[in-house]
Amino acid sequence: MTVPRLSEGALERILSGSATERPTVQILAQKNVSADNVQRYRFLLSDGKYSYQCCIMIGPLIQRVEAGEFERYTVIRLNKYLCNQAGGTKKVIILTEPEVVVPGASIGRKIGNPTPFEGSSNDTSISSTLSTGVHSVSSTSDASTNGGFKGGFKSGAAIAKPYNGSKQADHSMSDYSIKEEQICPISQISPYQNKWAIRGRVTNKSALKSWNNAKGEGTLFSFNLADESGEIRITAFRTECDKYFEMVQLGKVYTLSKATVKQANKKWTDVEHEYELTLHTDSILEPADDYDTSCPQINFHFVKIGQLESVPANSVVDIVGVCRDPGEVATIMSKNSGKELKKRDISLVDDSETEIRLTIWNTDAENFSANTGSVVVAKKARLTDYAGKSLSTIGSTLIQVDPDLPEAQELRGWFQRRGANIEPNLLSVKSGAGDLNSGESQYLNSISKENVISAINATLVTTCKATVTQTGKAQIYMACPDGCKKKLIEMNNGFYKCDKCNKDVMQGDHRMILNFCISDSTNSVWVTAFHEEAEKLIGKNAKDLADMKDQNEEEFEETIGSLNFKTFQFRLRTKMDNFKEETRTRCNLISVAPINLIDYAKKLLKEINEMIV
Structure with a gap:
């Protein structure tokens, strides 16, 4: 067969920063240099005149590499590629859209007699550079060329060329300002670039979230930026969360630079981009022109x-x-x-x-x-x-x-x-009776042995509007002050003893338990309220009630009795309990709140309309 012609001198032109349209080169060798959970392959390429060994493939191309598509001696056409600085004078050519011209098996030999390009790094330095990823690889916009981007970018556009949208004036922040020529398409963000910037419209913003794990605790939020080329997820933690949460608004356009690029965790996002960004102390996020045509409005794909x-x-x-x-x-x-x-x-x-x-x-x-x-x-x-x-x-x-x-x-x-x-x-x-844990307001007749037994983990959680019809005994006791909250035993020597902590204390914390009966039009249920909810229900703390009981027990009884015939929204947890060889339901108060009259009126109207139908 006819040996294909290589683009002699193309590698030299690419590495010197000259634009080279779709050069044809040959693969002479390949090596797996994956690191930091990022798969990548390094290739030795030849243009017939020079060879260069710091050429890599990443992302979706890995499957094609491992399937044997880019075997030794294969001739490929570089439809799209990037050339980035990799520390010092070293440069990395990132192959983003190679096209097989002739498989290596059909050629079976090296074409021409290429010599290593002057300045080509040895194997050790390249492996070291690639393994450090984003921390040691930086891009040079004046040397980056490719054959065109997806999403409407013109053929031959450089990775760091500005969009055709409106210009945004530089805004100084610290000693650095985002320059227009640094802005690149969102789809091209990867760990192998530095000194980049992106501009996009906020297409989604999460609520403020709290987290607590072995590394500490704090708050976070995330948002998505999109331009014509694609969409990427950005997350802000702690200080950056506080700094940017109010600033970032849905539908607005922002310019972003200096963020950490990492592999996207698909567990937390459905954005298709292979990478995601995390803001840090040096990150710069600036408002841009909301009418920038390179940042499309939020698109919907409605389904009937x-x-x-x-x-x-x-x-x-x-x-x-x-x-x-x-x-x-x-x-x-x-x-x-x-x-x-x-x-x-x-x-x-x-x-x-x-x-x-x-x-x-x-x-x-x-x-x-x-x-x-x-x-x-x-x-x-x-x-x-x-x-x-x-x-x-x-x-x-x-x-x-x-x-x-x-x-x-x-x-x-x-x-x-x-x-x-x-x-x-x-x-x-x-939902029927089997879904009483759904959170919708129920009547008290839903609290039955049958429903409790059939509930998940034999625990029935019910929300209901009910009236207190009887108050039982209010127990106030001294509890361990060191967090175990166990009842203390009075030693009659000025000290209290905590059996769980096995120590004596002079003073504990007052806690209380309150039993009371609630009723609605369908049933009556006895409920037990523990400390926090009991205090909320009565409107006084346990210590004040204990002092009141010591000074004026009649006033204490009147305060407890004042709950009678008051109506609240109750959240109840019911389980089965064995008492004196008898199985019965035991109902505890989870939370209590005043009646939301607007929501309750809507509920009644809904029930009335259902009756009419």
């Missing part, structure tokens, strides 16, 4: 609610619907962590005349402010097969109420014309 029945569970979808029921905030117990979570179940319907339930969690649930008839957009909501088909928000979900979108305006018109009067097909079925 009626089509969700055929969409696989755990899919992430964009939905727009009219709110038929805004629901109310409820508190549930997490099965995994045992912590309380806030949730709100809302009902959405669209012109496919199908209705589905969307569950919104925690801060978003509390801040949700839509009314019946409002148009709600949920971007990146997860579809589940719980109770038929239902949607749930996740960390990357974006919720918007009455957005200025053509789809929202069209749907609002449909609902006003006829959608409010239809009987939609229901994808989400209502």
Whole structure:
């Protein structure tokens, strides 16, 4: 066969910074130089005149390498590549889109008699440079060339060339300011670049979160930046979290430089970029022109609610619907962590005349402010097969109420014309008695032996509105002050003894237990409230009550009795208990709060409407 012609001198031109369109080179050798959990292969390339051994492939190309596509003597065309500085005068050529021209097996020999390019590094220095990743590899924008980027960037554009959007003036911060010529496409961010900057629009912003582990504790939030080429996730911890949380706003455009590049953890993000960024002390994040055309507006790929029945569970979808029921905030117990979570179940319907339930969690649930008839957009909501088909928000979900979108305006018109009067097909079925832990307000007759036994872990958690109809004994005792909270034993010598800590103390902490009966129209239940919730219920702390009891027991009894015929929102945990060979339910108070009259009125209206139907 005819031996293909190589682009003689191409490697020299690339390494000197000259633009070279789609050069043809030959692979003479390859070596696996993976490090820091990042797979990469180093290649010795030849252009027939020179050879250069610091050429690497990373990312999706690894599968092609390991499949044998780039075997020895293969001739390839470099459609896209980068040339970056790698410490001192060394340079690394990153192959991003190589095309096989002739397989190595068809050639079987070296073409020409290439000599090593002057300044080519030895094997040891290259391996060392590659293994250090982002910390030792920096880019030189004047020497970076490739054959074009995805997402509309022109052929031959350099990695550090500015976008064609509006210019943003430099803003000094410390001793460094982001320069326009440093801005590169988001899709090209990798650990092998330094002195880069990106500009993008915020397409998603998480709520403020707290974390606590072996490394310490603090707060964090994350957000996504997107330009024409792609999208990337950025996370800010502790000081940077405090610094940037209020500044970063959804839909706004920002320029970012000096952030740590690391492999994306797909457990926490559904962004397709191979890498993600973490802000640090030297990071620079500056507002930019919100009308920059290189930063597209947030895009939605709406799916009709009626089509969700055929969409696989755990899919992430964009939905727009009219709110038929805004629901109310409820508190549930997490099965995994045992912590309380806030949730709100809302009902959405669209012109496919199908209705589905969307569950919104925690801060978003509390801040949700839509009314019946409002148009709600949920971007990146997860579809589940719980109770038929239902949607749930996740960390990357974006919720918007009455957005200025053509789809929202069209749907609002449909609902006003006829959608409010239809009987939609229901994808989400209502929870029955087996789902009493759902957090929705229940009546006291739901607290029964049968429901407790059938509940998860035989623990029934119930939210209810009820009235205190009888107060029992209020026990106030002295507890260990060192955190174990066990009841102290009085020694009659001026000291108290803690059996658990096995030590004597002169003074403990006052704690209390209160038993009381609550009732609604369906049942009456005796409840036990422990210290914090008992104090909240009575409105006085245990020490003040203990002093009151010592000084005026009648006043103490009146204070406890003043709870009678007061109505609250109770959160109860019920388990089975054995007492004197009798099995009975034991109900403890988890939390108590005043009645939210607006939410309660909505609940009553909903029940009335269901009765009418």
